Every structure is written in structure tokens, then in C-alpha cells.
Amino acid sequence: xxxxxxxxxxxxxxxxxxxxVARAIFSGAERRGLDVRIVRTGTRGLLWLEPMVEVAxxxxxxxxxxxxxxxxxxxxxxxxxxxxxxxLRLGDPEKxxxxxxxxxxxxxxCGVVDPVSVEDYRAHGGYRGLEAALKxxxxxxxxxxxxxxxxxxxxxxxxxxxxxxxxxxxxxxQKYVVCNADEGDSGTFADRIMMEGDPFNLxxxxxxxxxxxxxxxxxxxxxxxYPQSFRTLRDAIANxxxxxxxxxxxxxxGKSFHLEVRLGAGAYICGEETSLLESLEGKRGIVxxxxxxxxxxxxxxxxxxxxxxxxxxxxxxxxxxxxxxYADYGMGRSLGTLPIQLAGNIKHGGLIEYAFGITIRQxxxxxxxxxxxxxxxxxxxxxxxxxAYFPDAxxxxxxxxxxxxxRKGLVxxxxxxxxxxxxxxxxxxxxxxxxCAAESCxxxxxxxxxxxxxxxxxxxxxxxIRPEANLELVEDxxxxxxxxxxxxxxxxTPMPVMSAITHFPEDFSRTGxxxxxxx
Amino acid sequence: xxxxxxxxxxxxxxxxxxxQSLEGATLPILHALQETFGYIDAEAxxxxxxxxxxxxxxVHGCLTxxxxxxxxxxxxxxxxxxxxxEACQAMGSxxxxxxxxxxxxxxxxxxxADGVTVEPVYCLGLCANGPAALVDDExxxxxxxxxxxxxxKEVRA
Numbered sequence: 001x002x003x004x005x006x007x008x009x010x011x012x013x014x015x016x017x018x019x020x021v022a023r024a025i026f027s028g029a030e031r032r033g034l035d036v037r038i039v040r041t042g043t044r045g046l047l048w049l050e051p052m053v054e055v056a057x058x059x060x061x062x063x064x065x066x067x068x069x070x071x072x073x074x075x076x077x078x079x080x081x082x083x084x085x086x087x088l089r090l091g092d093p094e095k096x097x098x099x100x101x102x103x104x105x106x107x108x109x110c111g112v113v114d115p116v117s118v119e120d121y122r123a124h125g126g127y128r129g130l131e132a133a134l135k136x137x138x139x140x141x142x143x144x145x146x147x148x149x150x151x152x153x154x155x156x157x158x159x160x161x162x163x164x165x166x167x168x169x170x171x172x173x174q175k176y177v178v179c180n181a182d183e184g185d186s187g188t189f190a191d192r193i194m195m196e197g198d199p200f201n202l203x204x205x206x207x208x209x210x211x212x213x214x215x216x217x218x219x220x221x222x223x224x225x226y227p228q229s230f231r232t233l234r235d236a237i238a239n240x241x242x243x244x245x246x247x248x249x250x251x252x253x254g255k256s257f258h259l260e261v262r263l264g265a266g267a268y269i270c271g272e273e274t275s276l277l278e279s280l281e282g283k284r285g286i287v288x289x290x291x292x293x294x295x296x297x298x299x300x301x302x303x304x305x306x307x308x309x310x311x312x313x314x315x316x317x318x319x320x321x322x323x324x325x326y327a328d329y330g331m332g333r334s335l336g337t338l339p340i341q342l343a344g345n346i347k348h349g350g351l352i353e354y355a356f357g358i359t360i361r362q363x364x365x366x367x368x369x370x371x372x373x374x375x376x377x378x379x380x381x382x383x384x385x386x387x388a389y390f391p392d393a394x395x396x397x398x399x400x401x402x403x404x405x406x407r408k409g410l411v412x413x414x415x416x417x418x419x420x421x422x423x424x425x426x427x428x429x430x431x432x433x434x435x436c437a438a439e440s441c442x443x444x445x446x447x448x449x450x451x452x453x454x455x456x457x458x459x460x461x462x463x464x465i466r467p468e469a470n471l472e473l474v475e476d477x478x479x480x481x482x483x484x485x486x487x488x489x490x491x492x493t494p495m496p497v498m499s500a501i502t503h504f505p506e507d508f509s510r511t512g513x514x515x516x517x518x519x
Numbered sequence: 520x521x522x523x524x525x526x527x528x529x530x531x532x533x534x535x536x537x538x539q540s541l542e543g544a545t546l547p548i549l550h551a552l553q554e555t556f557g558y559i560d561a562e563a564x565x566x567x568x569x570x571x572x573x574x575x576x577x578v579h580g581c582l583t584x585x586x587x588x589x590x591x592x593x594x595x596x597x598x599x600x601x602x603x604x605e606a607c608q609a610m611g612s613x614x615x616x617x618x619x620x621x622x623x624x625x626x627x628x629x630x631x632a633d634g635v636t637v638e639p640v641y642c643l644g645l646c647a648n649g650p651a652a653l654v655d656d657e658x659x660x661x662x663x664x665x666x667x668x669x670x671x672k673e674v675r676a
Binding site for chain 2: 011012014015016047048050183184185186187188189192217224225226227228262263264265266267268279280281282283284285286299300341342343344345346349350372381385415417418419420423428431435438439
């Protein structure tokens, strides 16, 4: 029988040479006359160890990493195929503390299964959630989602059950389920890891949503910056149709669900759900005023359930294990688990799925192992480019929607970006405006003009031109953007700006031209 | 991009016809045209407008809204996208980009003498392994000026 070796083809692993590693293992094994089967998985999310190669032995899987193409010969010489000793040997991957300490509900198959194999997905417990959902009526499924406490994981944190219920009750000849896979926030990659590592979890979650709401068609809107995710989704959907888990009569239920993946075209604003729908309809991705809400008038004017990748992928587990089991994780009104993405200047970056309530400091210290540069942490941006910069004094804040909001921050999509003490916060504040100016859809004035004025005014502050008066102007601008913008892009850009000014005032009061920052 | 075909209206009409029945077909059509020809020729605008029963202004508006779509044939044979977002900044991307651009002898959106077009991008999802880049759609993590040179050598080979 052949020996199975897994080599990730997650974008991070590919970016670190995984394809060359796979080819080297294949040719090296062939030369040695070893019968090896290479499976391309996603990543488990221990990203500093990628490419992490695993071999299936009678005692379970043994991991090695990070493996470069140059390591492969010595690994094969060290009897990799039987889990032999080597400097890169990590042992049982599930015993690595970074992974062992997590609450892996949604991500438990990621990095384990062949992402595009329906058979492998089912062998690892896949489609039990849909089977459970098919035994209930629509109200029963929606009640499970509601009772789990699941809130939209895309950033806004709106209760998923309410959205599902609205679409379920809407009357229409056609309804849609749309997945927002336009994960544009810097420091976030949970959606990407899921789409590349366990796309059937997303497909199953969307199918459950379709069954519950009466939708028969669905779209995944995937951003173009994720070419690997797009390819994996396309292949998974094609295999799903062949296997009868998508299309007409799914799992012999008599119900049909037709799913298609669509590619965005490089516009951050399309992560906003109404812009996304406009884009999906073939228009400029310009925000729609609400109401009407997409649940009643969404894609092509029909009732549409729009959820994020992480929201849909939480559902199969909830349906299989019950709402109560999911709600047992978390704190306050933030229930279940949060896929946390730890990034930036960090030694052990990666994906951490953990119950809501873990503090930012715990994530950075207990999982991250400090900065990559070895210098002290100075600022941490939580929740993407529209999230606040926190100083050390706020790092004991628990990751919980309400606790973060109370400190003028947000959970967002769960991204944590660490900066060391070389960061210049005035430049980060300027960048927040610059990003907003580049990515604003342009529909409303506070965002379109405010962001450009913000860059100009911050430039004056940085060059020491009447810094106090100009900072006051920045604060005014922020107030207008917060109160007057149509969506979160303009409405939240003030969050990184104001948090930088509030928590790091010393970076805004220097006079004269700054030396090039971060040197 | 290296294999782009020269613009051909008949071939383009065939691509439009093949995709026009999709719901919200504009983006899939624009992507398919750009994949085939490396850009979207002005001739495509009335073609798409007619097929989808839209005004030319609507198609033009869509074509010009998104960062990805090019309206001129690409000047470079290869394409590099460098991530300028916060997580990469935290790993010194700003300084690295300065070095890369000066080695290439061009600015953002420019093309080097040896045919590499360089564009900014905001997040590739490689944020725990930054700085990051895409070289002709292939990801590159823990980017350095040297590793970018090596990757470009590989795609040219």
C-alpha cells in the first residue's frame, strides 16, 4: 500500500515553495523506489511552520516543518516515510501546543483533508450537518442558528438567526444565498485558509442556508487577490455537482441548490454587502442605501441571504452538534468561537480558533511568542484597516464584540496585526486615510472627500505645519466621516486615526520633517 | 499575461456570447476578455452593452471602477503585485518597496526595462508571513528583493 504524504497548497505554503517541495518529494521517492502518494491539502494554520509536510504512519500523522526543497533529500534519507527522526520533525501535529490549545470547531478539517474531495470530506464527518438539517423543517434549522448565538463573522456582528429568519419568511419566486468572500482586511486570512483548505465546509454551510431559506441558487463572491482560493472553490464545486451534493436533488432530498463562484476585480469596498451585490449584478461596486435590506431585496432585487465565509462555515458544526454546544463557548453576547488571525510583526503567526473572551495579550504572548523582530510590541491593530490601534495598556481587552466596542475598538473579522516599537503612528494614521481615499466607492461625500482631505491634513501634521490646529481639523473631519458616511468604509476610517492620536499622542507632536519612519 | 492574444473583435464577440446568459454577466465577461487579450479593448464596450442590454456608460462605468481591469495592452510581459497593507508594513514593506522600485527603475504602475509591471495591492492574505507579493498570480511570502529576483527569473524561464 502506498504511503500518503500531505503537502499544503495553501497560498502561504505556495509562497514559501510548497510546489517545489512536493515535486522534490515525488522525484526523491521515485528514485528510492518508494510508493508514495502526495495529497495537496490546505494549511492547519501554523503559518511559521509552512510548508509543513505530514506523513501518515500506523501511529498517526507525523509532521515536519518548515520544509524547504533543499531539506527533502535529507528528510527522505532520515526515513521520512516512516516518520523518522530529523531536525525538522515536529511529531504529531495535533500535539503542537499552538494547535492543541485551540477550540477547533469550524477549522478541524483544515490541513487534514484533500480540499476538493467529497469522499474525504465525508470520511471526516462532512455533510452530517446538512443531513441533520434535512430532518428538520426550515423553522427548525433557523431556530438552531438563532439559538447558537451565531453573529455575522464578517465584522458587523449582526445575529445570523435574524437574517436567516427574514429571508425564510420573505415570499418570492426566487431567493439567493450569497457568500461574501471578499476578505479584504489586512491581517485577515481565515476565509482564505478555509476556502483553500476545506471548501466543502463552506459549500455545506451555504447548502444548509439554502434549504432553510428556500433559496435554490447561490454565489460565492471571491476576491481576485486570492487566485488559489478561486481555483480550489471552482474545483470543489465541480466535484460537488458530480457527487450529487450540489445541483438538483442534493443528497436525495428532492431539494436543489446551484452554486457558482464569481471573481471580484480588486475593490475593497465590495466586502460591504450591498456593494458586493451591485458588483455581482455586474455594476460598479457602489454602496446601496438601506432599507431595503438585502434579506428582502438583494441580488437582482430578490430576497438574498448574505453572510461571510466564517458565518456559513460555523453552521455545519452547529447543525451536527446542536445550538447549545456551540453557545457553550464564548462570553456575554459573543458566543461560539472566533477565528483569530495573528499577523504582522509576530514570531508565530497563524490561525487560532478560540472561544470569544480570550484577551489580545493572551493571543500575542501565549500563541504568538512575541514579535518577529524581537523588539517590544508597541501597537496592535485589531479588526482590519478600519479597526483601532491599541497600546499595551489595552491589550488585556477580551475579544468580545461589546468589550471591544467599549474601548472604541472592534473585533471586525478577527485580525490582529502586531507592530514593534519602530512603528510611527502618525504615518499609520495617514495611511488609514490614504487607504480610504484609494478604496472609497465615492458615493457619499464624507468618505470620498474626507479621506483625501485627511491625507493632506495629516501630511501637514507630519511636516510640523501648525500641528495642533491641523490635528483639530483631523478630529473634526473624523467626526463628520463617522456621522455622515453611508457605510462602514467612511464611518470607521476614523477609528484607526483617532485611536492612534488618542493612544500615541507623542507621535503627532514632533515638529519638523520626520526622519524616514521605521528605520 | 505572457500568452495574451492580440485583440480580435470576432473572438471577443464569441466570448461575450458564451457568457452573456449568466446572471450579472459583466464582470465574468470582462475577466474573460482580459484573460484572453491581456486587456479590455474599447471595442468591447458597445459589444457588451448590446449583449446585456445595458448602456455603454454603464459598461464603461463598471470597467473603470475596478482596479483589476486594464484598458490598454499591458506594457510588461510579467506582473508583480506588492502588498502595501498594514501587516506587511509591520514587517518593513515600505522600505523594501523603495528598494525594489529603485532596482527596477520604475514607479508604482510602471514597467521595468526588462518588462515587469509593478502594482500596489492591499492585502494578499499572507499577513503572517509578510512582506508579500504576487508574481503572475503566484504568491510569494517573506519577500525580499533577492527572492523577488529569483521568482522573476523562474517565471521567465
